[in-house]
Amino acid sequence: MDYLVGQERVTRALASALAGDRLGGGLLFLGDAGVGRERAALGLAGALLCERRGAAEAVPWGCGMCGACRRARAGAHPDLHLLMSEAESVRRGLSQPDGKRRPSPDILVDAVRELAVRLRMAAHQGGYRVAVVLDAHRMNASAQNALLKTLEEPGERTVVVLLAPHERAVLPTIASRCMRLAFAPLAERALREILTARGAPDAGERARRAQGSAARAIALEPADDGAKGSGGGALWDALVGGDGAGGTMSERLDAAEALGKERSDVDAALTAFEAQVTRCARASAAGAASPLPWGHARALLDRVARARGAIAHNASVQLALEELVLAPRFADDGRAR
Numbered sequence: 281m282d283y284l285v286g287q288e289r290v291t292r293a294l295a296s297a298l299a300g301d302r303l304g305g306g307l308l309f310l311g312d313a314g315v316g317r318e319r320a321a322l323g324l325a326g327a328l329l330c331e332r333r334g335a336a337e338a339v340p341w342g343c344g345m346c347g348a349c350r351r352a353r354a355g356a357h358p359d360l361h362l363l364m365s366e367a368e369s370v371r372r373g374l375s376q377p378d379g380k381r382r383p384s385p386d387i388l389v390d391a392v393r394e395l396a397v398r399l400r401m402a403a404h405q406g407g408y409r410v411a412v413v414l415d416a417h418r419m420n421a422s423a424q425n426a427l428l429k430t431l432e433e434p435g436e437r438t439v440v441v442l443l444a445p446h447e448r449a450v451l452p453t454i455a456s457r458c459m460r461l462a463f464a465p466l467a468e469r470a471l472r473e474i475l476t477a478r479g480a481p482d483a484g485e486r487a488r489r490a491q492g493s494a495a496r497a498i499a500l501e502p503a504d505d506g507a508k509g510s511g512g513g514a515l516w517d518a519l520v521g522g523d524g525a526g527g528t529m530s531e532r533l534d535a536a537e538a539l540g541k542e543r544s545d546v547d548a549a550l551t552a553f554e555a556q557v558t559r560c561a562r563a564s565a566a567g568a569a570s571p572l573p574w575g576h577a578r579a580l581l582d583r584v585a586r587a588r589g590a591i592a593h594n595a596s597v598q599l600a601l602e603e604l605v606l607a608p609r610f611a612d613d614g615r616a617r
């Protein structure tokens with residue numbers, strides 16, 4: 281499967297800009313969530329940081345094989361800086377909520393200034409420095425103005441990629457300094473290809489209902505629902521079990537190991553497990569009988585989301601599943617034990 285599915289125009293434009301050395305210091309990736317903007321930004325970062333940079337196979341998403349590409353695609357390269365709001369960082373499990381106040385949904389001016397300082401420092405690996413601003417429209421005017429200086433005078437070999445839903449979501453002064461690329465909603469065919477590669481059940485049905493977004497397609501519950509007969513059942517037994525507390529640690533690790541062997545089944549298992557836990561959370565919230573207290577169900581859903589995120593960023597499937605099953609055990613009163 282291609283690294284980026286269904287965005288041929290964008291792929292061609294970036295390939296030709298890279299090949300002709302016309303990339304510039306600012307790029308604006310426009311489109312809805314779930315159409316591949318972030319994947320493209322990380323892939324492009326890979327191409328700039330790739331150990332085989334310039335080779336034909338490294339255009340426009342990097343070779344995908346070298347350490348630099350793998351780290352960039354996972355968002356974990358020292359010369360790749362991801363800028364996001366605190367709320368987004370908490371949602372992705374990258375930082376802990378502070379507990380006293382709600383995490384800010386905005387990208388604050390201080391964070392932008394800090395990024396600008398980092399981009400002026402020498403690159404760790406002596407090559408490019410790449411910044412990706414997720415949800416650039418979450419920067420208020422002063423945050424955007426702070427970024428403007430970086431875009432006006434980008435250091436040599438510095439590239440800033442901004443993700444936004446549409447051009448009007450950022451200041452005209454920002455947009456005009458960037459190469460703008462529009463990501464169209466994904467065609468059903470592309471969605472089917474993405475779902476099939478992930479081993480997701482009901483690829484055709486989900487692709488039809490997903491309105492062009494791969495994220496939505498993956499999040500949709502499969503039509504036949506339920507955890508019966510799939511790895512979802514094994515996860516349920518390991519994490520919830522008969523009394524709501526799940527199996528012992530070694531039973532849990534065995535379940536993770538068994539499931540991790542079949543990478544293609546993992547997505548389906550997580551989806552089935554999620555559907556079952558969601559039903560419990562709804563029942564519990566409505567005051568109906570449920571094997572899971574609401575708080576426990578929410579905590580499990582968060583852990584599933586974190587496991588999915590790690591797997592999507594090419595982390596080890598086995599490690600992500602172990603992390604998932606080693607959730608704290610819950611007693612009948614809903615407290616961890």
Ligand SMILES: [Zn+2]
Binds near residue numbers: 330331338349
């Ligand atoms: Zn590479």
